[in-house]
Amino acid sequence: MIPEELAEMALFERETQQQYQHQINVCVASGCLSLQSDQIRESLEKEVRRRGEERWCQVRGVGCMGLCTAGPLVSVGPFTDPAAALYQEVQVSDSLDIIDSLGEGAVSRLVCPTDGPFFQRQVRVVLENSGQIDPERIEDYIAADGYEGLLKVLTEMNPSDVIEQMTRSGLRGRGGGGYPTSLKWTTVAKAVGPRKFVICNADEGDPGAFMDRSVLESDPHRVLEGMAIAAYAVGAGEGYIYVRAEYPLAIKRLRQAIHQAERLGLLGNRIFGTTFSFHVEVRLGAGAFVCGEETALIASIEGKRGTPRPRPPYPAEYGLWGYPTLINNVETFASVAPIIRNGGDWYARIGTEKSAGTKVFALAGRVTNTGIIEVPMGITLRDIIYEMGGGIPDGHAFKAVQTGGPSGGCIPEDYLDMAVDYDSLVQVGSIMGSGGMIIMDDTSSMVDVARFFIEFCMSESCGKCVPCRVGTVHIHDLLTRISEGMASMGDLSTLVELCEMVRNTSLCGLGQSAPNPVLSTLRFFRDEYLAHIRA
Amino acid sequence: MLREKYASEIDTLRSRFAHRRSAVLPMLYLAQDEYGSLGEEVVREVADVLDLPPTDIFEVVGFYTLFYDRPVGTWMIQVCDDAPCCYCGAEEVMAALKEQLGICENETTEDGMFTIQRVKCLAACGNAPAIQVNLAYLYDVTPEKIDGMLRDLRSRAERGETFRLSGRDADDYTLAPDGSLQRIERRLGKTPEPQPSAA
Ligand SMILES: Cc1cc2nc3c(=O)[nH]c(=O)nc-3n(C[C@H](O)[C@H](O)[C@H](O)COP(=O)(O)O)c2cc1C
Ligand code: SF4
Ligand code: FES
Ligand code: FES
Numbered sequence: 001m002i003p004e005e006l007a008e009m010a011l012f013e014r015e016t017q018q019q020y021q022h023q024i025n026v027c028v029a030s031g032c033l034s035l036q037s038d039q040i041r042e043s044l045e046k047e048v049r050r051r052g053e054e055r056w057c058q059v060r061g062v063g064c065m066g067l068c069t070a071g072p073l074v075s076v077g078p079f080t081d082p083a084a085a086l087y088q089e090v091q092v093s094d095s096l097d098i099i100d101s102l103g104e105g106a107v108s109r110l111v112c113p114t115d116g117p118f119f120q121r122q123v124r125v126v127l128e129n130s131g132q133i134d135p136e137r138i139e140d141y142i143a144a145d146g147y148e149g150l151l152k153v154l155t156e157m158n159p160s161d162v163i164e165q166m167t168r169s170g171l172r173g174r175g176g177g178g179y180p181t182s183l184k185w186t187t188v189a190k191a192v193g194p195r196k197f198v199i200c201n202a203d204e205g206d207p208g209a210f211m212d213r214s215v216l217e218s219d220p221h222r223v224l225e226g227m228a229i230a231a232y233a234v235g236a237g238e239g240y241i242y243v244r245a246e247y248p249l250a251i252k253r254l255r256q257a258i259h260q261a262e263r264l265g266l267l268g269n270r271i272f273g274t275t276f277s278f279h280v281e282v283r284l285g286a287g288a289f290v291c292g293e294e295t296a297l298i299a300s301i302e303g304k305r306g307t308p309r310p311r312p313p314y315p316a317e318y319g320l321w322g323y324p325t326l327i328n329n330v331e332t333f334a335s336v337a338p339i340i341r342n343g344g345d346w347y348a349r350i351g352t353e354k355s356a357g358t359k360v361f362a363l364a365g366r367v368t369n370t371g372i373i374e375v376p377m378g379i380t381l382r383d384i385i386y387e388m389g390g391g392i393p394d395g396h397a398f399k400a401v402q403t404g405g406p407s408g409g410c411i412p413e414d415y416l417d418m419a420v421d422y423d424s425l426v427q428v429g430s431i432m433g434s435g436g437m438i439i440m441d442d443t444s445s446m447v448d449v450a451r452f453f454i455e456f457c458m459s460e461s462c463g464k465c466v467p468c469r470v471g472t473v474h475i476h477d478l479l480t481r482i483s484e485g486m487a488s489m490g491d492l493s494t495l496v497e498l499c500e501m502v503r504n505t506s507l508c509g510l511g512q513s514a515p516n517p518v519l520s521t522l523r524f525f526r527d528e529y530l531a532h533i534r535a
Numbered sequence: 536m537l538r539e540k541y542a543s544e545i546d547t548l549r550s551r552f553a554h555r556r557s558a559v560l561p562m563l564y565l566a567q568d569e570y571g572s573l574g575e576e577v578v579r580e581v582a583d584v585l586d587l588p589p590t591d592i593f594e595v596v597g598f599y600t601l602f603y604d605r606p607v608g609t610w611m612i613q614v615c616d617d618a619p620c621c622y623c624g625a626e627e628v629m630a631a632l633k634e635q636l637g638i639c640e641n642e643t644t645e646d647g648m649f650t651i652q653r654v655k656c657l658a659a660c661g662n663a664p665a666i667q668v669n670l671a672y673l674y675d676v677t678p679e680k681i682d683g684m685l686r687d688l689r690s691r692a693e694r695g696e697t698f699r700l701s702g703r704d705a706d707d708y709t710l711a712p713d714g715s716l717q718r719i720e721r722r723l724g725k726t727p728e729p730q731p732s733a734a
Contacts (some may be wrong), residue, residue, distance in 0.1 A: 031661055031662055031674075033707055033709065034662055034674040034675055034707070034709035035709070036709070036717070068661050068662075069661075204658055205655065205656060205658075206656065207617040207618055207619065207655065207656040207660075208617070208618065208619050208656065208660050209656070209658065209660075210658035210659065210660055210661060212658075213658040244658075245564075245601055245670065245701070245702055246601075246657055246658070246667065246670060246702070247658070248670055248671070248672075248702045248703075248705035248706070249672075249706075249707060251702075281551075283560070283561075284560065284561070284564065285599075285601075286560060286563075286564075286599030286600070286601040286602055287599055287600035287601035287654070288598065288599050288600060289655060300560070301557060302554065302556055302557055303554070303555075303556035303557045303558065303559035303560060303591075303595065304556065304559075304591075304594075304595065305594055305595060305597075305598040306598065306599070307598075321554060362660065362661070364619040364660035364661065364663070365618065365619050365622055365660075366622060370660065370661045371661050372661075402618075436660075438618055438619055444622075449618065452617070452618045452621070453618075456617065456655055459655065460655065462598075
């Protein structure tokens with residue numbers, strides 16, 4: 001396609017959508033689907049057809065709207081319609097009432113209040129299209145300014161301008177480490193090689209983390225556009241998305257999205273008629289968590305065992321098949337297009353000084369609203385858990401929140417008013433991680449929690465180095481003894497020594513951070529350990 | 536046999552990668568779908584197709600949990616036992632499975648129908664407990680529905696309606712009150728797009 005066609009297509013699609021006086025969006029992402037939202041959609045469609053109103057009233061299936069616990073969710077628009085509303089816990093039998101109400105006024109018994117903190121506190125950048133567009137139609141994405149960022153960089157900007165905007169944005173890697181994205185891009189851009197690669201890390205596997213899966217299922221084109229912009233900035237011509245094989249829907253939608261983009265000339269050779277070409281391919285993992293580590297991921301794409309190797313050299317200089325390779329996380333890439341469209345300064349104004357922008361979190365465990373939220377960095381844990389998460393269900397009390405998965409830690413009540421950003425989480429012995437938050441209530445034993453995470457590391461250790469392979473087993477044994485009341489005080493100090501040894505001598509991040517959940521529960525919930533020992 | 540049956544797919548795989556080894560994982564998925572597991576003979580055949588030393592393939596099969604070097608059941612049931620799922624009853628689901636099938640983790644029923652495994656987070660923690668059968672998601676599973684679920688899977692197998700182990704035709708399912716699988720329809724959009732050829 002030539003540059004002008006993108007705008008034409010967006011305009012055409014928007015006009016087509018505006019010709020509908022009424023729009024009914026039914027969430028058909030996994031959460032609502034399991035509550036039969038597809039049947040609601042079918043019955044709405046049938047009713048619209050029965051009344052012969054297809055030309056004015058559109059019924060669409062859309063991705064996750066976020067408040068999965070109140071599902072199935074249905075939204076009615078446009079917002080100028082007197083019946084515009086978000087409906088919760090909709091049933092098939094409500095279809096008639098919903099359609100009767102169009103143009104009149106919302107069905108009050110179904111209305112889900114959107115002035116509450118769950119919606120009001122969110123700032124949607126990565127998730128701006130989630131629940132708004134049909135992830136299986138590229139036209140929908142284009143109508144929502146999709147591929148405009150790519151057009152802008154290819155026609156108006158040098159690669160160095162692109163990196164300049166990324167620097168201004170202050171974006172840091174969302175895969176866990178928080179390394180400044182623009183620094184990584186600069187290194188790859190400067191690296192010399194006959195070929196360069198861009199890899200999207202979609203091997204999400206932290207317990208309690210389901211943000212990347214949601215982004216890929218709800219808005220796959222956003223990730224592709226981010227990758228293409230990055231490829232232009234660093235001078236790469238080929239890209240891979242490494243996805244867990246356990247995500248069949250995400251894989252299907254990504255493949256479909258690549259296919260659609262190639263047909264329109266938004267990926268592939270000579271994009272927008274420029275000299276820039278970029279080819280993307282999906283690669284599947286095979287159930288090894290450690291393949292999320294960047295050097296292991298590269299080994300896996302190369303067709304080998306996915307074991308990490310020592311760094312340096314970093315993939316930026318010596319990556320896939322030895323060529324300079326940029327690896328970023330799904331959410332990192334998903335943030336790129338809006339940054340380019342609105343400018344780096346715009347993004348930097350969201351969030352805090354050192355942790356710019358927004359972060360997507362997945363709430364799981366003992367919290368009323370489990371699901372996905374996107375908030376500005378710097379929001380407090382209390383706001384996330386109580387205001388947005390709706391607090392702890394069944395009259396229980398909050399005990400701790402686990403962030404950062406198996407590399408992170410447990411944060412107790414005393415720190416709930418702490419602002420969430422990369423640095424403050426490290427100060428309390430945890431990490432930002434990929435964005436999973438597991439909330440625990442007063443019924444959870446913290447020794448068991450620590451054991452859960454060490455068991456995770458034990459079973460996912462690739463076995464390449466002894467401290468991690470053997471150390472995690474020993475830590476697990478000790479924790480089991482403690483929780484069964486068989487341990488002595490001496491075991492407790494052995495536990496700490498073991499943790500420190502594993503942390504200091506393991507080769508990759510998995511082993512180095514495996515002791516974190518143990519150390520952090522020991523720091524904040526020592527009493528519980530002691531109680532098991534004395535008992 | 537693979538070579539004849541999947542000639543064009545193999546050609547595409549081989550031509551797509553400058554480095555032949557890169558085709559190993561996709562090729563293993565293909566072989567596993569065809570044969571049900573990756574025993575020694577299958578691995579040798581894959582090695583032969585890709586002109587690689589068999590040891591290269593053996594070590595890959597041994598490393599990844601989704602490659603099975605021993606025969607597994609027609610249905611590979613994987614139960615997430617990570618913390619968020621356990622908070623919602625994953626262990627009870629596991630116990631019900633074990634009891635009704637009379638097998639333990641990593642075992643296969645005598646009739647070759649089911650294998651059960653524990654796996655780590657499947658990123659469906661919002662619909663915990665979550666399990667996968669041949670990589671198709673089943674959400675919000677409860678012990679009460681296990682019986683009906685197993686019956687449904689068995690009758691699907693009898694009708695020849697299984698899913699491939701690679702998840703290539705996996706879908707999302709929810710369990711009806713009687714435990715039978717209800718496929719979650721995902722027709723989206725008004726203009727159906729031509730499907731890309733899966734590989
Ligand atoms: C054991 C281990 C697992 C990891 N898993 C993931 C993952 O699933 N997704 C991810 O994006 N990064 C993961 N990482 C971090 C990556 O190595 C890498 O830092 C990241 O993909 C870089 O992207 P970013 O700069 O955009 O964050 C993991 C690291 C380790 C040590
Ligand atoms: S630390 Fe653990 S996971 Fe990392 S390389 Fe060593 S054994 Fe493998
Ligand atoms: S799945 Fe419907 S709101 Fe999340
Ligand atoms: S913990 Fe089971 S799906 Fe995440």
